[in-house]
Amino acid sequence: MNNNPGNKSGNYGNNENHDAGSEPVLRIRDLRKIYMQGKIPVPALDGVSFDVNKGEFLSIVGPSGSGKSTLLSMIGLLDRPTEGSVFIDDVEITKAKESEAPRIRREKIGFVFQHFNLLSTFTAMENVDIAMRFTGTPKNKRKERALELLTMVGLGDRIKHKPSELSGGQQQRVAIARALANEPAILLADEPTGAVDTKTREVIVNLLKGLSEKGQTIIVVTHDMDVARQTDRIITMRDGTISGDTGGS
Amino acid sequence: MFDLIIRSLTQRKMRTGLTIFGIALGIFAVVVMGGMSEHMNLVVDKSLKLLANNIQIEPDGTFGGTLDDSKIRQVKRVPGVSDAYGVLVTALDPEGGGGLGGGDMVFGVLPERQLKDASLTSGRYLVPGDGYKAVVGSSIARKFNLKVGDELEMKSKRLQRTSSITNTRNISVVGIMEYTGSFFDNSVQIPLDRAQKFYKMENTVSFIYAEYAPDSDPSEIARRIDLSVEKVKSKSPEQLRKEIESNLMIFGLITISAAVLAAIIGGLSVMNTMLMSVSERTKEFGLLKALGAERKNILFMTMGEAALMGVIGGITGIAAGSVLVHFLNKSFEAQGSALFAITPRLVVIGFLFAISLGIICGTYPAYRATKMSPMEALRYE
Known part of the structure; x- marks a missing residue:
C-alpha cells in the first residue's frame, strides 16, 4: 500500500481517510529499520503501517526490544528508516533533507522525555522559552506564550523556579509545556511517567488526556499498562511488527 | 542567543576564569615582547633618518x-x-x-x-x-x-x-x-x-x-x-638600512615567536575547556537539537563562547601589557631611555590574534557539539 509521497499539499479527502471529520495527522507506511550488528542484519522494525488521526491519544506498548523506541525516533525524525515512509500533515518527513530536519522537528514534533531533560540552570519559564528561540519568535511573544503554557499545566506560580526546586511531576509538567510551545502537530512522549511515583503518574496522564480533548495529537510510548489503558488506542509491538491495535482499521 | 553564551560561561566561573587568564597571559607576552621589538624598530628608523643619506665606511674585517x-x-x-x-x-x-x-x-x-x-x-x-x-x-x-x-x-x-x-x-x-x-x-x-x-x-x-x-x-x-x-667596507644608506632591518627582523622573530608560543598555549587551554564543556553538555546539545536547534545555532553558541573568551582574554592581556609597559618605561626613562613602544598596530595584532585563537581553538569542539545526537538526550539517564 504505497501512496504518492510527492503530493503533499491539500490532498485531503483522498483514499487514506478512515472516518468522516478526522484527518490522519500521521501516516506510517511499511516502515522498516535494519541495524547491522557486525555483519548480521537485525531488523528493529519490520514493516509497520498505521494512521493516527488528529486529536487521538495513542499509546504504544511492548516489551524491550520490540521496536517501539525505534518507531518513536523515526516519527520524531531523530533517525532515518531503511525503507518506508512517515507522513506528518501529508508531508513525507522521511524524504526531508538533513538540513530541513531541525525545522520539521520544531514545527511538527514536541518531545517529552522520561527524565524530563530540563536545563538545570534555567528557570521553568526559560526552559519553555528556549524551545521557541529557534523559531525566531520575538522575546515578548515567547514570554507571553511560556507563561500561558505554564499556567495551563498548573505551574503559573512556579515560573521562576529552577528544576532542582521542583518535584518530579512538576518538572515533567514543565517539559510538557515546553513540548507544546511551538504548537506541534504531534506530542511524542517517551515513558513520560517512567521516573515518577504513581500519584504523580495520574497527574501527568490526566494532563495529557486533557490536552488530547482539546485536540492535541499525543503518542505515548510506555511499559506501564495502567497508563496505556487510559489512552484512546493501544498499539502493541512485538519483534518489530504490530501485534495488536485496539483502534486501528 | 548571546545571553545563552554568557550564561554558559558564567555558570563555570572557575574554568572560564582560568581559560581567560591563559589567553590573557599569552596576549600579555605578545604585547610586551612585541612592544620591545616595535620600540627597536622606531629607534632604528629615527636614527637612520638622522644619519642623513651618507655612505658609511667602516673598517673591514x-x-x-x-x-x-x-x-x-x-x-x-x-x-x-x-x-x-x-x-x-x-x-x-x-x-x-x-x-x-x-x-x-x-x-x-x-x-x-x-x-x-x-x-x-x-x-x-x-x-x-x-x-x-x-x-x-x-x-x-x-x-x-x-x-x-x-x-x-x-x-x-x-x-x-x-x-x-x-x-x-x-x-x-x-x-x-x-x-x-x-x-x-x-x-x-x-x-x-x-x-x-x-x-x-x-x-x-x-x-x-x-x-x-x-x-x-x-x-x-x-x-x-x-x-x-x-681594508674598508662601505655601505650605501640603503644597504645600511637593509642590514639593520634584517638584524632587527631576527630580533623581532625571536621575541615574537616566544610570545606566540605563549599565546598558543593559551589557545590550547581554550580548546581543552571547550572540549570538556561540550562533552559535559552532550545531553544539553542533544536536547536542543531535539527541540529543533539547527547546527548553526549550536555552532554559534559554542564558537561564540570560545571567541568571547578570546576577546575578554585579549582585552585583559593588552590592558595588563600596556600597564606594565607604562610603568617599565617610566622607570627606564628615569635612567635614560624607554624600552617599549605599544603601537596601534601592535594592539590590533594582539586583539585579532586573541579572537582568532579563540575561534580557531573553538572550531573543533563546536563541530563536535553539532554532532551530538538527539537520541542521546532521549535516552540519557
Missing part, C-alpha cells in the same frame, strides 16, 4: 678595529665623493657595557659635521675651537640631571682588557638636544680632536661618512670606495 685618518683623505679622492669626515665612537662608561641600544655613547665629531637635524632644547651646538665641551642627548641629560653649564665626567681605559679606569676628565655641557627617539638621545657629542686626545686614539676614527652628489648612485660610489681604499 672581523676585529672591531679603527680607521686611520689617512683613509679619510683617500675616500675624499674617490670620484663621486664630494666630502668625507670621520667620527670616533666610544662608550661613555667603558665599564658599563653597551647593551641593546641602551648604551650611552661618546661621539667625537667635527663641529662642522655634528648632528644638526635635531634641534636643541637649551644651549648651543659645538663650534670650531671648542675645547672639552659637549652637546648631550635628552636621555643623557635626564639620567645625569644635566643643565647647560654642568660638568659631565668622561672615563677611559687605556686598553680594552684593563680592569680599572685609567683616566677621567670633566667636560662641560654647552647644549642639550631635544628628544629624538633615536640612538642619539644617549649620545654625548664632543669635538673630534678632544675625543682622540682623551682616549689616546690620535689620528683614528671609528667610521667615515662620505657625502656624494645628489644625482649620483650611492651604491655605485660605495663600490668604488671599496675598490680604491684598502
Whole structure:
C-alpha cells in the first residue's frame, strides 16, 4: 500500500481517510529499520503501517526490544528508516533533507522525555522559552506564550523556579509545556511517567488526556499498562511488527 | 542567543576564569615582547633618518678595529665623493657595557659635521675651537640631571682588557638636544680632536661618512670606495638600512615567536575547556537539537563562547601589557631611555590574534557539539 509521497499539499479527502471529520495527522507506511550488528542484519522494525488521526491519544506498548523506541525516533525524525515512509500533515518527513530536519522537528514534533531533560540552570519559564528561540519568535511573544503554557499545566506560580526546586511531576509538567510551545502537530512522549511515583503518574496522564480533548495529537510510548489503558488506542509491538491495535482499521 | 553564551560561561566561573587568564597571559607576552621589538624598530628608523643619506665606511674585517685618518683623505679622492669626515665612537662608561641600544655613547665629531637635524632644547651646538665641551642627548641629560653649564665626567681605559679606569676628565655641557627617539638621545657629542686626545686614539676614527652628489648612485660610489681604499667596507644608506632591518627582523622573530608560543598555549587551554564543556553538555546539545536547534545555532553558541573568551582574554592581556609597559618605561626613562613602544598596530595584532585563537581553538569542539545526537538526550539517564 504505497501512496504518492510527492503530493503533499491539500490532498485531503483522498483514499487514506478512515472516518468522516478526522484527518490522519500521521501516516506510517511499511516502515522498516535494519541495524547491522557486525555483519548480521537485525531488523528493529519490520514493516509497520498505521494512521493516527488528529486529536487521538495513542499509546504504544511492548516489551524491550520490540521496536517501539525505534518507531518513536523515526516519527520524531531523530533517525532515518531503511525503507518506508512517515507522513506528518501529508508531508513525507522521511524524504526531508538533513538540513530541513531541525525545522520539521520544531514545527511538527514536541518531545517529552522520561527524565524530563530540563536545563538545570534555567528557570521553568526559560526552559519553555528556549524551545521557541529557534523559531525566531520575538522575546515578548515567547514570554507571553511560556507563561500561558505554564499556567495551563498548573505551574503559573512556579515560573521562576529552577528544576532542582521542583518535584518530579512538576518538572515533567514543565517539559510538557515546553513540548507544546511551538504548537506541534504531534506530542511524542517517551515513558513520560517512567521516573515518577504513581500519584504523580495520574497527574501527568490526566494532563495529557486533557490536552488530547482539546485536540492535541499525543503518542505515548510506555511499559506501564495502567497508563496505556487510559489512552484512546493501544498499539502493541512485538519483534518489530504490530501485534495488536485496539483502534486501528 | 548571546545571553545563552554568557550564561554558559558564567555558570563555570572557575574554568572560564582560568581559560581567560591563559589567553590573557599569552596576549600579555605578545604585547610586551612585541612592544620591545616595535620600540627597536622606531629607534632604528629615527636614527637612520638622522644619519642623513651618507655612505658609511667602516673598517673591514672581523676585529672591531679603527680607521686611520689617512683613509679619510683617500675616500675624499674617490670620484663621486664630494666630502668625507670621520667620527670616533666610544662608550661613555667603558665599564658599563653597551647593551641593546641602551648604551650611552661618546661621539667625537667635527663641529662642522655634528648632528644638526635635531634641534636643541637649551644651549648651543659645538663650534670650531671648542675645547672639552659637549652637546648631550635628552636621555643623557635626564639620567645625569644635566643643565647647560654642568660638568659631565668622561672615563677611559687605556686598553680594552684593563680592569680599572685609567683616566677621567670633566667636560662641560654647552647644549642639550631635544628628544629624538633615536640612538642619539644617549649620545654625548664632543669635538673630534678632544675625543682622540682623551682616549689616546690620535689620528683614528671609528667610521667615515662620505657625502656624494645628489644625482649620483650611492651604491655605485660605495663600490668604488671599496675598490680604491684598502681594508674598508662601505655601505650605501640603503644597504645600511637593509642590514639593520634584517638584524632587527631576527630580533623581532625571536621575541615574537616566544610570545606566540605563549599565546598558543593559551589557545590550547581554550580548546581543552571547550572540549570538556561540550562533552559535559552532550545531553544539553542533544536536547536542543531535539527541540529543533539547527547546527548553526549550536555552532554559534559554542564558537561564540570560545571567541568571547578570546576577546575578554585579549582585552585583559593588552590592558595588563600596556600597564606594565607604562610603568617599565617610566622607570627606564628615569635612567635614560624607554624600552617599549605599544603601537596601534601592535594592539590590533594582539586583539585579532586573541579572537582568532579563540575561534580557531573553538572550531573543533563546536563541530563536535553539532554532532551530538538527539537520541542521546532521549535516552540519557
